[in-house]
Amino acid sequence: QKEVEQDPGPLSVPEGAIVSLNCTYSNSAFQYFMWYRQYSRKGPELLMYTYSSGNKEDGRFTAQVDKSSKYISLFIRDSQPSDSATYLCAMSAGTALIFGKGTTLSVSS
Amino acid sequence: GAVVSQHPSRVICKSGTSVKIECRSLDFQATTMFWYRQFPKQSLMLMATSNEGSKATYEQGVEKDKFLINHASLTLSTLTVTSAHPEDSSFYICSARDVGQGIGEQYFGPGTRLTVT
Numbered sequence: 369q370k371e372v373e374q375d376p377g378p379l380s381v382p383e384g385a386i387v388s389l390n391c392t393y394s395n396s397a398f399q400y401f402m403w404y405r406q407y408s409r410k411g412p413e414l415l416m417y418t419y420s421s422g423n424k425e426d427g428r429f430t431a432q433v434d435k436s437s438k439y440i441s442l443f444i445r446d447s448q449p450s451d452s453a454t455y456l457c458a459m460s461a462g463t464a465l466i467f468g469k470g471t472t473l474s475v476s477s
Numbered sequence: 478g479a480v481v482s483q484h485p486s487r488v489i490c491k492s493g494t495s496v497k498i499e500c501r502s503l504d505f506q507a508t509t510m511f512w513y514r515q516f517p518k519q520s521l522m523l524m525a526t527s528n529e530g531s532k533a534t535y536e537q538g539v540e541k542d543k544f545l546i547n548h549a550s551l552t553l554s555t556l557t558v559t560s561a562h563p564e565d566s567s568f569y570i571c572s573a574r575d576v577g578q579g580i581g582e583q584y585f586g587p588g589t590r591l592t593v594t
Contacts, residue, residue: 376518400579411481411570411585412521419579456520464536465511465583467520 371395374457374468383477387444391457391468394438398459398466401433403442406454406470415455416442447475479505481573483586490561490593498556498589500571506551507573511583512544515568527554561593 374391381387389403400419404412416431418424424431432441440459444451454470480503490496500510509528513521525541527533527548535541545557554573558565568590572583 372520374520404585409568409588409590411483411572411587413585414582417579417582464523464526465521467522469518469520 371466372457372459372468375471376469378472378474380474380476381447383447383449383475385447385475387447387451387473387475389442389444389455389457389471389473391440391459392438393440393459395459395461395466396435396438397461399462400460401431401440402458402460402465403429403431404456404458404467406456408454412456444473447473449475449477451475479573479575479584481507481571481584481586483571483589485589486587487590488592490591492562492593493560495557495559496561496591498558498569498571498591500554500556500573500586502552502573502575502584505573505575507554508551508576509574510548510554511572511574512546512554512556513570513572515570515588521570524556558591561591563593566591566593 403416406412421433421435428445430443452474454472456470457468458465482501484499512524515521524539525533525535533546548554570588572585574583
């Protein structure tokens with residue numbers, strides 16, 4: 369079993385939809401949870417960073433962490449075509465980041 | 478915001494030659510820099526971690542004699558792929574972190590696409 373599992377998609381939604389992206393993990397030592405957005409042929413951009421269970425909101429983005437289930441989610445409200453990208457979850461026990469494979473999202477206008 | 482640049486953005490080289498990739502933090506001092514490799518439709522894989530002024534720490538399976546990393550200043554780290562082969566063709570991405578920032582607060586460069594012919 370890989371340390372971090374993420375469905376690669378692709379995920380296609382119409383503009384305005386609510387998007388749910390998820391990752392599961394197996395290492396209970398992970399304490400830090402991140403979501404990155406990566407456009408084609410570009411480096412990842414940090415979207416959300418949390419280190420506790422619960423929800424964290426930033427604009428249209430909400431990150432959710434459930435440590436008991438070893439499950440994290442990223443919700444995007446009112447999705448826009450500019451949200452079309454690959455979304456990577458990443459986790460850490462304090463040193464290296466372990467990334468998921470990324471989910472490719474396409475938002476159509 | 479924190480900006481990290483990489484140069485070159487794209488490089489094509491012949492098998493057996495060496496290629497140097499630069500990673501610079503433009504508006505902060507990067508005490509720690511990370512080098513990742515990403516194959517198509519795969520996740521980022523950490524290759525090595527470098528702290529300014531000290532030797533890089535390589536991940537298991539990464540040949541330190543093949544991927545030479547130098548972090549000589551607080552704003553510059555270089556990755557040299559020595560005697561490159563076609564299987565080294567990949568997208569190489571660096572990230573940088575300032576002192577006091579958490580593990581997740583890494584700022585990534587735009588990446589360098591290496592093609593070895």
